[in-house]
Amino acid sequence: xxxxxxxxxxxxxxxxxxxxxxxxxxxxxxxxxxxxxxxxxxxxxxxxxxxxxxxxxxxxxxxxxxxxxxxxxxxxxxxxxxxxxxxxxxxxxxxxxxxxxxxxxxxxxxxxxxxxxxxxxxxxxxxxxxxxxxxxxxxxxxxxxxxxxxxxxxxxxxxxxxxxxxxxxxxxxxxxxxxxxxxxxxxxxxxxxxxxxxxxxxxxxxxxxxxxxxxxxxxxxxxxxxxxxxxxxxxxxxxxxxxxxxxxxxxxxxxxxxxxxxxxxxxxxxxxxxxxxxxxxxxxxxxxxxxxxxxxxxxxxxxxxxxxxxxxxxxxxxxxxxxxxxxxxxxxxxxxxxxxxxxxxxxxxxxxxxxxxxxxxxxxxxxxxxxxxxxxxxxxxxxxxxxxxxxxxxxxxxxxxxxxxxxxxxxxxxxxxxxxxxxxxxxxxxxxxxxxxxxxxxxxxxxxxxxxxxxxxxxxxxxxxxxxxxx
Numbered sequence: 100x101x102x103x104x105x106x107x108x109x110x111x112x113x114x115x116x117x118x119x120x121x122x123x124x125x126x127x128x129x130x131x132x133x134x135x136x137x138x139x140x141x142x143x144x145x146x147x148x149x150x151x152x153x154x155x156x157x158x159x160x161x162x163x164x165x166x167x168x169x170x171x172x173x174x175x176x177x178x179x180x181x182x183x184x185x186x187x188x189x190x191x192x193x194x195x196x197x198x199x200x201x202x203x204x205x206x207x208x209x210x211x212x213x214x215x216x217x218x219x220x221x222x223x224x225x226x227x228x229x230x231x232x233x234x235x236x237x238x239x240x241x242x243x244x245x246x247x248x249x250x251x252x253x254x255x256x257x258x259x260x261x262x263x264x265x266x267x268x269x270x271x272x273x274x275x276x277x278x279x280x281x282x283x284x285x286x287x288x289x290x291x292x293x294x295x296x297x298x299x300x301x302x303x304x305x306x307x308x309x310x311x312x313x314x315x316x317x318x319x320x321x322x323x324x325x326x327x328x329x330x331x332x333x334x335x336x337x338x339x340x341x342x343x344x345x346x347x348x349x350x351x352x353x354x355x356x357x358x359x360x361x362x363x364x365x366x367x368x369x370x371x372x373x374x375x376x377x378x379x380x381x382x383x384x385x386x387x388x389x390x391x392x393x394x395x396x397x398x399x400x401x402x403x404x405x406x407x408x409x410x411x412x413x414x415x416x417x418x419x420x421x422x423x424x425x426x427x428x429x430x431x432x433x434x435x436x437x438x439x440x441x442x443x444x445x446x447x448x449x450x451x452x453x454x455x456x457x458x459x460x461x462x463x464x465x466x467x468x469x470x471x472x473x474x475x476x477x478x479x480x481x482x483x484x485x486x487x488x489x490x491x492x493x494x495x496x497x498x499x500x501x502x503x504x505x506x507x508x509x510x511x512x513x514x515x516x517x518x519x520x521x522x523x524x525x526x527x528x529x530x531x532x533x534x535x536x537x538x539x540x541x542x543x544x545x546x547x548x549x550x551x552x553x554x555x556x557x558x559x560x561x562x563x564x565x566x567x568x569x570x
Contacts, residue, residue: 120246121415122408125253125401128476140383142488145495151379153389153566158278160374165364166281169354173277176355180273183266190255190262197255200248203240208425209233235425239447242418250408257402264395268565271391273353275562279555280350281365281372286551287343288369293547294336297540301329304536324533332540371550374557378494380564386487387480390565396479400472407465413458416450483563490560497556501549508542515539 154160158170174180215228243249308325311317343366351361387393424442451458518535521527 120249120408121411122246122250123404125404127397128400128473140380140488140491142491142495145491145498147377147495147498148380148491149377150382152385153379153381153564155566157561157564157566158274160376160378161278161372163368163372165362165368166278166372169277169281169350169365170274172354172356173273174270177273177277177353178355179269180266183262183269187259187262187266190259194252194255194259197248197252200241200251201243203238205239206237208235208237231427233425233427235423237421237423239419239421242420244418245412245415246408247412247417250405250412253405254402254409257398257400257405261395261398261402264391264398267391268395271562271565275558277350277353278372278561279558280346280353281368282554282558283346283551284343284350284366285368286371286547286554287339287346288366289371289550290544290547291336291339291343292369293543294332294339297332297543298329298336301325301332301536301540305329321533325536328533328537328540332544335544371547372554373550378557378560380487380491380560383484383487386483386564390479390483392565393476393479393483396472396476400469400476403465403469403472407462407469410458410461410465413451413461414455416448419447419449421445421447486563487560490556490563494553494556494560497549497553501546501553504542504546504549508539508546511535511539511542 158166209232211230211232213228213230241248304325305322308317308322312319312322347361347366348358350365351358354361381389422442422444424440426439426441428439515535515538518527518532522532
């Protein structure tokens with residue numbers, strides 16, 4: 100038995116060394132869009148950005164400890180992140196299962212029963228009713244001659260890496276959504292404060308107009324017009340406050356809290372969130388390596404390529420080396436004695452032949468999945484470039500728009516001051532003054548809203564760049 104076992108193990112080792120994995124060997128794809136992205140971005144010529152490498156923890160560029168704490172909470176407690184982490188654990192478990200096929204598989208069985216034997220089957224001197232005990236050990240080892248097991252491990256490794264990249268993609272979204280919700284709340288508070296200042300200014304003008312009406316220097320129409328403008332601006336405040344509260348509620352959900360548990364300090368900021376320094380954006384080649392959705396698509400392609408080899412291996416014989424040892428007796432003493440011991444060694448060959456059409460159909464399906472994964476990879480690259488270029492362009496145009504709005508606001512404020520002075524001197528009528536005040540109020544409110552848009556454009560750019568998840 101020892102010599103036979105040694106011969107079988109030697110043969111298995113020789114077969115394993117001679118084995119070759121069937122199916123295509125994976126090579127990283129060369130996307131048709133990749134050469135376009137090897138240099139600077141098309142719209143990265145704005146002075147608001149720089150080609151320095153993307154910041155790792157980009158949200159820290161805002162220099163806001165409250166935001167830093169919220170992001171840390173989101174990365175720990177957000178439900179989407181928790182689901183992504185669980186998916187990683189599941190993929191790693193599948194990888195461990197695939198690797199275990201490289202090892203011998205053993206099974207131990209034991210049973211006992213009490214019964215009565217037919218008279219003709221009873222041994223001389225033996226009781227017809229007695230116990231029967233059976234124990235056995237079976238061992239099987241698949242010789243991976245055509246790479247079915249190794250390709251399965253390769254596919255599981257790709258799935259595991261894709262799950263990790265998907266988790267990074269979720270973190271990118273969660274961090275950007277958390278930052279955006281915090282920015283929306285701060286922008287809402289800033290817009291609310293501007294609206295309140297405008298209403299306060301209009302309240303003064305209403306009071307002044309009432310006094311001028313009493314003195315006969317203004318009409319009821321003048322008072323009605325300025326009061327209408329005041330009420331219109333006051334009506335904006337509840338809507339702005341509702342948006343701010345919605346942003347805070349969204350922030351609570353993103354950080355894994357009920358709305359009532361959100362720290363009070365989070366709502367204190369009333370200055371729009373903005374980075375005034377140029378934003379580092381890197382280059383296109385670094386983007387393709389950094390974006391987790393691209394890495395996930397590439398790893399899924401690798402896994403699907405390996406599955407072609409798994410399917411192809413079914414065209415060839417599957418060889419399993421097996422052995423068993425066991426014993427059956429009337430009691431434990433008989434079982435472990437030398438007499439009833441049995442053992443068996445030998446190879447087992449399984450081969451679906453001559454009808455191999457089911458295996459070839461599985462190969463064709465695996466090849467189709469691989470082509471779909473390649474197309475998905477190319478599409479992911481194109482979308483990454485599109486998102487980044489769009490974010491860069493939108494951010495640059497938003498800055499230009501704000502610059503024009505600031506100039507318009509300054510001019511409107513200057514005109515309002517001139518008209519007020521002329522009105523005090525009696526050199527301006529009520530319509531001119533009302534029009535100047537309305538113009539100034541509108542430009543002030545629009546500029547406050549644009550500051551909030553700048554925050555959102557910056558965060559959208561960081562989301563497209565996917566900084567911080569390149570490991």
